[in-house]
Amino acid sequence: MASKTKIINLTRMSRIFQPLATSGSLDSVEKTEIASKGHKLMINYGIIKPVSIGMYALLPLGVRILNKLIELVDKEMANIGAEKILLPALTPAALWKKTDRLDSNKTELFTVTDRHKKMYILSPTYEETICDLVSSVGQLSTKSLPLKLYQISSKWRDEMKPRLGLLRSREFIMKDLYTFDTNLDNARHTYDLVCESYNKIFRQIGIKYTKSIGDVGAIGGLMSHEYHYISDIGEDTILQCPSCNFSINQSISETTSCPECKNELHQHIAAEVGHTFLLDTKYSQPLKAMYVEQNKLKPMVMGCFGLGLSRIITLAAEILSTNNEIRWPIKLAPYTVCIIPPKAGSKEEDTSVYVEQLSEILYKRDIDAILDDRTHHTIGKRLIFARALGYPYIIVIGKAATQSVPLFEIHEVDSSTYRELSLDQISDYFDNIDVKN
Secondary structure, three states, rough: OOHHHHHHHHEHHHOOOOOOHHHHHHHHHHHHHHOOHHHHHHHHHOOEEEEEEEEEEEEEHHHHHHHHHHHHHHHHHHHHEEEEOOOEEEHHHHHEEEEEEEEHHHHHOEEOOOOOOOOEOOOOOOHHHHHHHHHOOEEEEEOOOOOOEEEEEEOOOOOOOOOOOHHHHOOEEEEEEEEEEEOOOHHHHHHHHHHHHHOOOHHHHHHOEEEOOOOOOOOOOOOOEEEEEEOOEEEEEEEEOOOOEEEEHHHHHOEEEOOOOOOEEEEEEEEEEEEEEEEEEOOOOOOOOOOEEOOEEEEEEEEEEEHHHHHHHHHHHHHHOOOOOOOOOOOOOOOOEEOOOOOOOOOOOHHHHHEEEHHHHHHHHHOOEOOOOOOEEEEEEHHHHHHOOOEEEEOOOHHHHHHHOOEEEEEEEEOOOEEEHHHHHHHHHHHHOOOOO
């Protein structure tokens, strides 16, 4: 009975809410935005759906991708002692006045006014909010520092020309971390610690990334670094040394040669997916986020660190996909394995009993799978669809499963290869693949 329950709980493709786009439904998107390859594919195959200009619904498969990315981020944040919180979407505009950011950013802010005529900001970033929160609990002691607080939530920016799907949208999903230290040396140590945790996150995602010296911009602070994916749909130009790790955003560079090894720097179009800032006391001072040392009140030294989660998902689809098929990093794919049983009424229909054994193999290894139970379609049609969705591994129960020793097709989608394996061999096969965060 236990294994029967696993079959019932195996996600069935026929039950997934996955509205596929028609060519007509894409026309309205392209009239308002410059649609990229990855953007089109995610709409075509029901990962996201536009609901208004620059705003998208994440559909069930999109939410699964996001949740896998969040799980990866949460584990790395726990490793550095960061604590997860959730702040209100609305920030009192009065806080932004205290840091002189309200007027300078007004054109890009969504604002609302309540019944008492008090103005709030739909927050694009949370430096003011987090300082106000920390300040409200009273002065902290040196023993409670460093303090590292982060959240994963929607942010808002009133983009004049939303474009490229979730890459430049009006609502986006971001992980933002704020750190508080006693002095600049300690804050630099925390800054390096967080940057290394970001490196680990990007290494696990598996897409080649760059870390570049960045512009502090409207956030401000003493220094900044940007994490980029090289992509033609990016809006930044970075200069990189071909010999060492030096990289810098062209917007702040006055050099054409590497300051480290004097080689000529190479230009690359890139898209930002993360940004880190050493803020010093820019926000803690005016908002009175203080600590006590030797009976004296001092402003805490801050850092802030952002990861654009919806941007990472968009760029993963853009960079890895073909023109007609989505590809995902194995640790972010909505399901790792798709099982395709025989067509109903076919000679191989009786071999569908092997679904139970295959699902149990995956279940024991904590590998998530989806069953394409739409058996009114041929195996070939369902295989094409599974490839288009970017499931990294596809198990087909076909003619070879009728042999005295049943064999099953294992398709590795990224490499466009497949092999025929027995149930025992499939167990060994998935024992040797790292698919979990």
